[in-house]
Amino acid sequence: xxxxxxxxxxxxxxxxxxxxxxxxxxxxxxxxxxxxxxxxxxxxxxxxxxxxxxxxxxxxxxxxxxxxxxxxxxxxxxxxxxxxxxxxxxxxxxxxxxxxxxxxxxxxxxxxxxxxxxxxxxxxxxxxxxxxxxxxxxxxxxxxxxxxxxxxxxxxxxxxxxxxxxxxxxxxxxxxxxxxxxxxxxxxxxxxxxxxxxxxxxxxxxxxxxxxxxxxxxxxxxxxxxxxxxxxxxxxxxxxxxxxxxxxxxxxxxxxxxxxxxxxxxxxxxxxxxxxxxxxxxxxxxxxxxxxxxxxxxxxx
Amino acid sequence: xxxxxxxxxxxxxxxxxxxxxxxxxxxxxxxxxxxxxxxxxxxxxxxxxxxxxxxxxxxxxxxxxxxxxxxxxxxxxxxxxxxxxxxxxxxxxxxxxxxxxxxxxxxxxxxxxxxxxxxxxxxxxxxxxxxxxxxxxxxxxxxxxxxxxxxxxxxxxxxxxxxxxxxxxxxxxxxxxxxxxxxxxxxxxxxxxxxxxxxxxxxxxxxxxxxxxxxxxxxxxxxxxxxxxxxxxxxxxxxxxxxxxxxxxxxxxxxxxxxxxxxxxxxxxxxxxxxxxxxxxxxxxxxxxxxxxxxxxxxxxxxxxxxxxxxxxxxxxxx
Numbered sequence: 001x002x003x004x005x006x007x008x009x010x011x012x013x014x015x016x017x018x019x020x021x022x023x024x025x026x027x028x029x030x031x032x033x034x035x036x037x038x039x040x041x042x043x044x045x046x047x048x049x050x051x052x053x054x055x056x057x058x059x060x061x062x063x064x065x066x067x068x069x070x071x072x073x074x075x076x077x078x079x080x081x082x083x084x085x086x087x088x089x090x091x092x093x094x095x096x097x098x099x100x101x102x103x104x105x106x107x108x109x110x111x112x113x114x115x116x117x118x119x120x121x122x123x124x125x126x127x128x129x130x131x132x133x134x135x136x137x138x139x140x141x142x143x144x145x146x147x148x149x150x151x152x153x154x155x156x157x158x159x160x161x162x163x164x165x166x167x168x169x170x171x172x173x174x175x176x177x178x179x180x181x182x183x184x185x186x187x188x189x190x191x192x193x194x195x196x197x198x199x200x201x202x203x204x205x206x207x208x209x210x211x212x213x214x215x216x217x218x219x220x221x222x223x224x225x226x227x228x229x230x231x232x233x234x235x236x237x238x239x240x241x242x243x244x245x246x247x248x249x250x251x252x253x254x255x256x257x258x259x260x261x262x263x264x265x266x267x268x269x270x271x272x273x274x275x276x277x278x279x280x281x282x283x284x285x286x287x288x289x290x291x292x293x294x295x296x297x298x299x300x301x
Numbered sequence: 302x303x304x305x306x307x308x309x310x311x312x313x314x315x316x317x318x319x320x321x322x323x324x325x326x327x328x329x330x331x332x333x334x335x336x337x338x339x340x341x342x343x344x345x346x347x348x349x350x351x352x353x354x355x356x357x358x359x360x361x362x363x364x365x366x367x368x369x370x371x372x373x374x375x376x377x378x379x380x381x382x383x384x385x386x387x388x389x390x391x392x393x394x395x396x397x398x399x400x401x402x403x404x405x406x407x408x409x410x411x412x413x414x415x416x417x418x419x420x421x422x423x424x425x426x427x428x429x430x431x432x433x434x435x436x437x438x439x440x441x442x443x444x445x446x447x448x449x450x451x452x453x454x455x456x457x458x459x460x461x462x463x464x465x466x467x468x469x470x471x472x473x474x475x476x477x478x479x480x481x482x483x484x485x486x487x488x489x490x491x492x493x494x495x496x497x498x499x500x501x502x503x504x505x506x507x508x509x510x511x512x513x514x515x516x517x518x519x520x521x522x523x524x525x526x527x528x529x530x531x532x533x534x535x536x537x538x539x540x541x542x543x544x545x546x547x548x549x550x551x552x553x554x555x556x557x558x559x560x561x562x563x564x565x566x567x568x569x570x571x572x573x574x575x576x577x578x579x580x581x582x583x584x585x586x587x588x589x590x591x592x593x594x595x596x597x598x599x600x601x602x603x604x605x606x607x608x609x610x611x612x613x614x615x616x617x618x619x620x
Contacts, residue, residue, distance in 0.1 A: 035409055091590045098597035101349075105550045108543055109589025116583035229539070233416065240413045275424040278417030285410055286402045 005144050007266040008259065013150040013219065015258020016157030020212040021235030022242070022250035023164060024084075024205030030181035030245035031194075031201050033100060037107040038087060039209055040232015041114035046080045046210025047223040048118055051127055065134050069218070073156075076214050077207040084206025085199055093195075111228070118225040126224050129217045153215050160208065161251050168247055173200060181245060230274075234261075237281050243291030252293060306558075314468065321460050329456040331572045336463035337525055339564035340470050342548035343557065344517035347474065349546065350555035350603070351483060352510045353490030355412040357542050358419030362392045362515035364426065364537035366522025371440040371532050372433055381446045381527040385520050392519025393512045400511040404504055419542050426534035439533025446527040459528050466524065470517065471557055477513075478557070479606075486510055487555070544568075551592060553599030562600050 021043050028036045053072055054060070060068030091110045095103040134152065138145035168174035179187040180197040188194050216231070217223050238257045242249025257277055264276035284292065321329050341363060348356045366388035373379050373387065403414045429436035446453045446462070453462055477483050485506050489496040497503050526532050544567060552563020570588070574581040592600070 029409070035412065091594075094594040095597060098593075101355075101550050101554065102593045102597045102599075105547055106590045106593040108547060109586045109593065112586030112589065113583055114586075116580070116586060120579055120583065233420075233539070237413060237417070240410060244409065269428075271428045272424060275421045278421050281417055282403065282414055285406060285414060289406055289410065291410075 002144070003266055006146075007262040009146050009150050009154075011259035011262030012255060013153045013258070014262065015238075015255035016154050017212045017215050017219075017254075018231070018235050018238045018258050019251045019254025020157055020160065020208045020215075021231055022239040022254045023161070023247065024209045025236050025239040026242075026244055026247060026250040027177070027201045027205045029239070030247075031177065031184075031198055032092070032096075032103075034092065034103050035107065035236065036092075036205075037104065037232070038091070038110035038114055039205065040228035040230075040235070041111050041118070042080055042084055042087070042206045042228075043209040043213040043216075043231055043235075044118055044223070044225060044228035045083060045114060046076050046206075046213025047217045047227070048122055048127070048213075048225075049079050049210070050076045050214035050217050051129055051223065054130060054133065060133055069134065073211055073214055076210045080210025080213075081203040081207040084202045084209075087206075088198060088202040093198075111232075115225055115228065122225065124225065126222045129221045129223070131221065133218060149219055153219060156211075156215070160211065164204065164208070165247060167204075173197075177201060234277065237277060240291055241281055241284060243293040246291070246293050249291055249293035253291070256292075309558075310471075317464055321457050326456045329460050331569065333456060333459050333463050333528065335564050335568045336460070336467050337521055337528075338544065338548060338568045339561050340463075340467050340521045341518055342545050342552070342560045342564055343467075343470055343474055344514045344521070345545045346514075346549050346555065346557070346560050347477070347486070347510050347517075348514040349549050350560070351478065351486040351490065352507060354507060354510070355408055356415045356511075356514075357412050357539075357546055358415030358417070358422075359514070359518055359545050360537040360539070360541040361415075361419040361422040362396055362518040363522045363525070363541070364422055364534070365392045365395050365515075366519025367526040367532050367537070368426065368434060368440070368522070369519065370523040370526040371443050374443050374526075375440055376433075378444075381444055381523060382448060385523050388519040388523040389516040390519075392522065393516035396511045396515030397508065400508055404507050404511070416539065416542070419537075419539055423534050423537055423539075426537070434534075437534060439531060439536075441531035443526050443530045443532070445530065446524075453527075463524060463528075466520075471561070475557060482506070482509070490555075547589065551589065551599055553602040556599065556601050556603035559599050559601035559603065566600070 021039065024039045024042070025036060028034055028039070050072060053075055059072055062068070063071070087110055091106050092103060095106055134149055137148050139148055139151060168177060176187070176192045176197050177200060179190065179192055180194050184194050187197070212231070212235075213223075216227070234257060235254065238253035239250045240253070241257060242251070242253025257280075260280050261273055261277050265273040268276060288294075317332075321332070324332070341359065345356065345359045348354050348359075369388045369391045370381055370384045373384050374381050399418050403411065406414060426434045426439075427437045434440070448462070451458075453459055485496070485501050488499070489501060489503055489506060493503060525536075529536075548563040548567045549560055550563075551567065552561070553559025571581050571585055574584055
């Protein structure tokens with residue numbers, strides 16, 4: 001039972017990270033029908049920027065751990081959002097009217113570019129996050145000791161996802177994003193500046209991805225320039241699992257994938273951990289071809 | 302038009318036939334890699350280019366072929382090249398089994414599932430599935446191929462083996478492109494609903510193109526295994542599938558000359574940029590983006606079919 005709950009909380013924390021990354025995939029897909037393969041690398045950049053800011057500014061020493069990490073998170077999110085917007089402007093916007101697969105190759109190229117940029121700047125070896133940023137205490141929940149960081153990751157992710165959901169559902173800009181996702185042409189006729197909507201999506205998605213990168217750095221303590229591939233693939237899986245283009249779907253898919261993986265690693269085999277996630281995905285798609293919550297994408301027939 | 306293209310093919314074939322005499326073993330080996338990726342990309346081109354199915358897990362079929370060759374050769378001593386049909390069969394059968402339940406998935410769902418299949422195969426190989434794949438170290442000690450009593454050993458000899466196989470592939474795939482089968486695939490790529498309305502059995506054709514593409518990749522796997530004499534799961538990672546996919550799209554999906562040019566650029570250019578050392582992949586990534594922006598249809602896009610009406614008599618077009 002102890003193992004079960006430890007794996008459950010671990011899975012929830014990892015799943016929350018997947019969900020944050022998956023949001024970026026699903027929003028971009030919703031509006032552009034593009035699989036942004038470079039999104040995983042924006043996540044990596046978030047992790048590395050977090051490391052640089054953490055070591056160079058020593059914020060946590062000046063203003064305390066929690067406030068320091070919060071300020072750091074905001075800075076990382078802002079920087080990665082800018083990189084995301086630049087990525088769209090340079091690599092995707094010239095390809096708006098071209099075949100979809102061309103944009104996918106452009107995305108793959110951008111991914112290779114980012115990955116190697118990070119490698120050239122920081123080196124190919126694992127980089128270690130400074131220890132003791134956050135107090136390494138465990139919190140007693142009904143007799144179970146859960147590390148504080150897991151709870152913080154889960155809480156922060158839920159807050160971010162809630163804020164994003166509110167933003168998409170309740171604000172004017174969010175409504176414009178939803179409208180552009182349903183029908184770009186019609187949205188344009190209604191006076192929505194679709195390019196601004198896309199810019200918004202490329203600010204929000206990468207910001208979430210960058211935050212997830214920082215969280216992984218703080219949670220696992222070490223980062224590598226190739227980790228974006230793995231996390232990106234998992235998050236994309238999560239987005240498809242929940243139904244791509246569907247924002248609550250990405251959240252559910254992410255959390256579910258994290259928990260399934262953690263349970264699979266604990267009870268089936270740790271070596272098959274990644275394969276289990278994909279097997280579950282394939283099984284779900286065989287029975288529900290558009291994901292668990294269904295997709296919200298207008299399809300040309 | 303057709304004549305001019307044939308002339309170009311013949312000229313390229315002649316250049317390729319004599320060029321090893323002027324190159325050292327290293328560059329011949331680069332050409333061998335280009336040849337292997339060219340055939341792989343041509344086999345993927347049937348799935349991605351002609352049928353428009355989003356397959357990012359082609360390395361799985363390549364791996365099945367290579368491991369079939371390696372296991373049968375090291376365990377039973379069957380000469381490698383004799384195993385070509387068996388490699389094609391196992392890879393094709395695997396494609397049939399995995400593609401059958403997922404073939405109805407649309408676009409990006411199919412994409413992630415093929416990625417998933419590729420990863421599952423790789424992980425299964427690493428975990429020494431059935432105790433026959435040798436785990437993360439792979440299988441070593443695969444025999445050199447022999448052809449008419451000649452053991453193929455040096456990069457120069459492999460050059461001719463690989464490129465003759467590539468030539469046969471190009472010829473057969475060219476016929477396939479202009480056959481009823483090729484036309485059906487193109488039709489379902491352009492408009493699935495209309496194709497089905499015209500009596501094309503969509504699921505059947507999609508499945509068939511997966512099997513053909515996979516079987517061909519399986520045979521390439523065989524040659525790769527024979528060339529390297531040692532294979533390991535890392536040779537069949539997601540990255541390999543990405544490379545093949547990029548070759549097809551960047552070269553010009555559905556176009557055989559485009560795919561060949563794509564293979565030369567994608568596999569050859571990083572070798573030429575080797576002096577930039579670490580920065581070469583960075584340049585490569587940026588070049589992919591730039592090339593897609595300036596040539597969105599690929600470098601040599603496939604041209605719509607043209608029929609010379611003066612040569613087509615009554616009823617001949619219906620064959």
